[in-house]
Amino acid sequence: MSVPRYWRNQVPRYRLMGDKCKACGARYFPAQPVCTCGSTEFDDYKLSETGEVVTWTVIRSPPAGYERYAPYVVAIIELDDGMRLLSQMVDVDPADVKAGQRVEAVFRKVREDGASGIIQYGYKFRPVVE
């Protein structure tokens, strides 16, 4: 992955930052340049960092670059603000994931571009310990 491509996504990835339409209030993650209502005026929008699992899978045949992490869980998560996103889940046995499970965002390594490339980071979600 090129440096500018990684760099321009750092804030949204590290802070879970999307945008919110000034005209109709629709919220997007990742941020959207034109709203479905037609507006191009947006405010930044910070997503909730806790939520629950809607549905999930276990990736056993990963794409190139993710081999060392397999098998790993990927889930659709509904955040407490109602937004939904896709995320890897960590610190959990795949057999223990359940619909409705409470989860929280954590900052984790995602992958490496070889021995001398960028080490890429981002959000993942893990079960909340009650």
Place this chain on the structure above:
Amino acid sequence: MRRVAVAGLGIVPVKEYWDRSAQDLFAEAAVKAMKDAGTDNVDSVYVANMSGALMQDQVNLGALAAGALGRPGLPSIRVEAGTASGGVAFHEAVKAVASGYSNCVLVGGVEKMSDVLPEYVNTALAMSEEQEYTAYTGVTKAGLSAMLHRLYLDLYAEPAEVGMMAVKGHDHAVGCKHAQYPFRMSIERAMDSPMEADPIHMMECSGVGDGAAALMLVPAGESGIEVAGSAVATDCCSLAARKDPLAFEAVRRAAERAYGMAGVKAGDIDLAEVHDDYTIDGVLSLESLGFAKQGEAAKLVAGNGTDKEGKIPVNTFGGLKARGHPLGATGLYQVAEVALQLRGAAGDHQVPGARVGLAQCMGGVASVAAVNILRRFGA
């Protein structure tokens, strides 16, 4: 708009061609289609291909394909819409003839998947998703479909009912000369196979194959096979952001438009070729096309409703699972198969009296869909 007819078709059997290039396969399908049409007076070419850039380091396939046909000089355009490339290219070719801009179009699709290792096939499929926030999670196409599969099982069906989509595909592929896997597969075999992306079993997934298929399109006369409807639609790319992820809105929208053009309803369709890259995708496609209500398609399939003698015969040559799924070429295999059925030339696969047939393919998790409807002239 002028009415458009299918004048010829050419199909290359789906398999692993270690000794042949994408251009070789494209040319074989194209030459077969021209021979079948009885003319090589082509005035423009469309090439459907999804992953040449990743798998062969090759773009600009339009010019290469025209050259491979010995026709450098022709207008020749590559169309890419993920795994919907074939259906979308057909749609564009139909528009070229309908508008009067072209009089004889060759539209072919080609994909050479066997040139790369399996993890790169997963990468290629994930390239149809938004890269920075969807593919970045390490999710695969199978994984995205698997999340839908789990929601569907929670609400509507047993795993073996969804799995029957693959079993029926294999049943239909037996004896098909262009199918990659023309043999029966039991539901036990499917359900006992390892997980690919839970709850999708390996034997519920389409495989890796090379292939090419082509059709010739001309202005319609008074006989043969006409294009009755053709439409493309899109949906929000992010599965997580969709209001109802189990509704393939792109498929529904494209179908609605194509049905309207053809003046038919789902109940008027005599056979359908649908996009079963994973069993759940085939099931949800049947529902979005209107062949079953939401939550009822798996039971329709398991209850023999999609058999050759059923309510709506589906994937009569095996579908993506058993005929094979060479990505960008798949949509053109589907259309060619529908044309064979309407000609009454489908041999053991023939749906008796077939007059109107539908081909549906999609890219991403139904973020783009193409629906093409063919009709036997006068039917």
